[in-house]
Amino acid sequence: MDASTASLSSVKVNVAALATDDPDGLDVEAQVKGAAHGMTVVFKEVGYLVKNSANKKEQLTLLSNVTSVLFPAEMAALMGPSGSGKTTLLDILAGRKSVGQIKGTMLFNGSKPTSNFLSRHTGYVEQFDTLIGNMTVREMLLYTAEMKTIRTMPMASKVAKVIQVLEQLSLTRCQDVIIGTPLTRGISGGQAKRTNIGLALVSDPRVLFLDEPTSGLDSFTANEVMKVVKGLVQNGITICATIHSPTPSTFRLFDRMMMLLRGQMVYNGPNGPTAVNFFQDTNPDVPRYGSPGVADNMSEWIVDLATQADRDARGPEFAAKYAASSLCADTARHVDFASTNGVSTSQRTIDAISTTRGTTVGMPWAIRTLMKYRWRRDFTDGAYLGPRLADKALMGFIIFGLYWHAAKNPRNDTAENIASVLFIATVLPGFTAAAYMPSIVLERPLFLRERSDGLYHTLTYITAKVAEEMVIAFLGSLIFSNWIWWSTEFRGSYALFLLVHYACTCTGIVLAYFIAALSPNLDVANAALPTYVVTLLFFVGLLIRGSQQPGYWHWYSYINFLKYSWDAHMLNQFKGQNVMFSGQEVLSYFSIHGDKWAFFGYQTIFFAVFFILAWLSMRLVRWSSR
Numbered sequence: 001m002d003a004s005t006a007s008l009s010s011v012k013v014n015v016a017a018l019a020t021d022d023p024d025g026l027d028v029e030a031q032v033k034g035a036a037h038g039m040t041v042v043f044k045e046v047g048y049l050v051k052n053s054a055n056k057k058e059q060l061t062l063l064s065n066v067t068s069v070l071f072p073a074e075m076a077a078l079m080g081p082s083g084s085g086k087t088t089l090l091d092i093l094a095g096r097k098s099v100g101q102i103k104g105t106m107l108f109n110g111s112k113p114t115s116n117f118l119s120r121h122t123g124y125v126e127q128f129d130t131l132i133g134n135m136t137v138r139e140m141l142l143y144t145a146e147m148k149t150i151r152t153m154p155m156a157s158k159v160a161k162v163i164q165v166l167e168q169l170s171l172t173r174c175q176d177v178i179i180g181t182p183l184t185r186g187i188s189g190g191q192a193k194r195t196n197i198g199l200a201l202v203s204d205p206r207v208l209f210l211d212e213p214t215s216g217l218d219s220f221t222a223n224e225v226m227k228v229v230k231g232l233v234q235n236g237i238t239i240c241a242t243i244h245s246p247t248p249s250t251f252r253l254f255d256r257m258m259m260l261l262r263g264q265m266v267y268n269g270p271n272g273p274t275a276v277n278f279f280q281d282t283n284p285d286v287p288r289y290g291s292p293g294v295a296d297n298m299s300e301w302i303v304d305l306a307t308q309a310d311r312d313a314r315g316p317e318f319a320a321k322y323a324a325s326s327l328c329a330d331t332a333r334h335v336d337f338a339s340t341n342g343v344s345t346s347q348r349t350i351d352a353i354s355t356t357r358g359t360t361v362g363m364p365w366a367i368r369t370l371m372k373y374r375w376r377r378d379f380t381d382g383a384y385l386g387p388r389l390a391d392k393a394l395m396g397f398i399i400f401g402l403y404w405h406a407a408k409n410p411r412n413d414t415a416e417n418i419a420s421v422l423f424i425a426t427v428l429p430g431f432t433a434a435a436y437m438p439s440i441v442l443e444r445p446l447f448l449r450e451r452s453d454g455l456y457h458t459l460t461y462i463t464a465k466v467a468e469e470m471v472i473a474f475l476g477s478l479i480f481s482n483w484i485w486w487s488t489e490f491r492g493s494y495a496l497f498l499l500v501h502y503a504c505t506c507t508g509i510v511l512a513y514f515i516a517a518l519s520p521n522l523d524v525a526n527a528a529l530p531t532y533v534v535t536l537l538f539f540v541g542l543l544i545r546g547s548q549q550p551g552y553w554h555w556y557s558y559i560n561f562l563k564y565s566w567d568a569h570m571l572n573q574f575k576g577q578n579v580m581f582s583g584q585e586v587l588s589y590f591s592i593h594g595d596k597w598a599f600f601g602y603q604t605i606f607f608a609v610f611f612i613l614a615w616l617s618m619r620l621v622r623w624s625s626r
């Protein structure tokens with residue numbers, strides 16, 4: 001039996017196996033192992049239209065009438081020249097398209113997939129690695145395993161799964177090496193690629209999509225990696241991988257091949273000789289396989305043929321020939337069968353399809369896992385701590401030198417200095433909030449990938465991140481408040497001083513997150529935050545007193561969180577001290593009235609409002625137009 005016949009028969013076996021699945025829920029898993037874990041994925045007449053990013057008035061058709069079926073226990077190759085629409089199709093099947101118009105039908109075991117189902121039960125290895133630079137390979141896999149496997153699974157089983165994946169992907173040697181960033185050397189590009197694949201493997205998906213899993217790998221490693229992936233079909237998993245130029249041995253691992261040319265299907269059928277014969281029979285003009293001067297292995301010959309056909313703009317011609325072929329008719333029959341009869345109706349599948357949760361673990365467990373893996377690394381990372389603490393130390397040092405004992409005996413001639421240092425203490429958290437924005441903007445690809453992978457919801461992510469920042473901010477506030485409180489010898493309540501400064505810093509954090517979430521990139525965020533904070537400075541009450549501000553600007557003071565902070569500090573300092581300034585009692589001069597603790601309370605409202613705005617922005621504003 002040659003490779004093509006073997007592949008064809010494997011398709012038939014799968015179809016037959018699917019047909020035996022008992023509609024009444026009888027457990028036939030032992031007989032149809034493949035169908036029990038994997039799923040039949042049907043896509044029928046799929047089209048995709050999108051606005052041309054270079055000219056928004058133009059509508060591009062990137063896919064048209066793409067029809068096929070992926071079977072459990074089978075690894076299908078999605079091939080085609082660069083730009084033929086492979087990633088686009090994979091994105092559509094995995095529910096990752098956020099723009100454009102999708103046409104046609106997609107069915108997973110006969111049902112339309114929800115985004116919750118796709119997040120939880122399918123794996124997607126993206127073309128570009130999105131890993132956490134300051135984690136080791138092992139930590140990255142364990143972190144994902146804890147997020148993507150059920151919470152009640154014993155930790156020992158999760159660790160065992162990670163060890164197995166590390167071994168399978170030959171990552172054991174570098175398991176304790178930091179992943180690294182473009183600026184900090186860590187694991188190699190090939191190891192990063194394999195780690196990325198490992199993330200999908202530890203979650204045990206029922207359908208696995210891989211986009212160019214071998215790009216950037218040497219041919220030996222590429223083959224090893226694809227052998228590992230192929231090994232998963234023994235568990236019945238359904239696999240589809242885009243692959244650009246496979247080596248002959250990698251090519252042989254695939255059970256079936258789909259070929260796209262300019263967004264149209266030009267071949268769907270067995271891998272190997274059947275494909276070569278099909279292209280030669282339907283296109284007598286192409287160089288014959290095996291003739292002198294042409295590629296001497298099938299994969300290269302097919303890739304060369306497709307690339308040349310693409311260059312000669314023969315996509316529609318090839319698509320028409322395929323549409324008229326018996327292979328296309330076979331595909332149509334398989335698609336019809338798999339859409340109706342040949343689907344698993346086991347309870348497990350019904351539960352998976354109808355899941356109402358997009359994540360495997362709940363919010364508390366996800367936050368705990370984020371804390372466990374990410375906090376530990378961040379809290380020992382100088383690059384993380386530096387920008388968050390250094391500014392407080394520097395400002396504390398300058399205030400220490402400039403305002404030594406300034407508030408010891410508040411007098412008429414020192415009142416201005418005290419008001420000024422309180423003003424600096426107030427506005428500092430507004431400006432230093434810039435330090436919190438890079439982690440949101442630069443981490444966006446990771447966040448989007450992990451959210452699409454069903455690791456967490458946006459609220460979980462932002463809650464864990466804000467909580468992490470708040471821990472460091474408390475440390476910073478404690479250092480800063482202590483330093484300047486005792487060196488200037490402020491009056492009033494130390495607790496209030498600390499709490500107001502801390503609340504103001506925390507509001508700065510969520511404000512920074514909000515602006516970062518609204519900004520397409522770091523440049524915009526870095527320009528927007530200080531601009532906004534400067535507008536607030538005018539309305540704190542020091543640069544221009546409230547009583548002297550034009551009436552039509554008063555509203556802005558009410559929504560200025562820095563004003564409440566300064567007012568609370570001023571009340572804490574001067575209430576009952578009877579210090580005069582320019583002939584008036586200081587607080588009256590600056591029109592500050594009310595209860596200092598109430599102003600602290602208003603601060604916390606601003607924190608809540610900016611937190612909600614940041615959460616909604618991260619949830620709703622789509623900066624990735626894929």
Ligand SMILES: Nc1ncnc2c1ncn2[C@@H]1O[C@H](COP(=O)(O)OP(=O)(O)OP(=O)(O)O)[C@@H](O)[C@H]1O
Binds near residue numbers: 054084089244
């Ligand atoms: N919004 C868009 N505007 C214009 N062209 C787009 C847009 N989105 C995708 N394309 C184009 O659609 C085509 C298909 O892209 P896709 O990434 O699916 O190709 P591919 O086959 O995966 O290529 P590669 O092998 O190089 O990754 C490409 O030519 C791409 O430039």
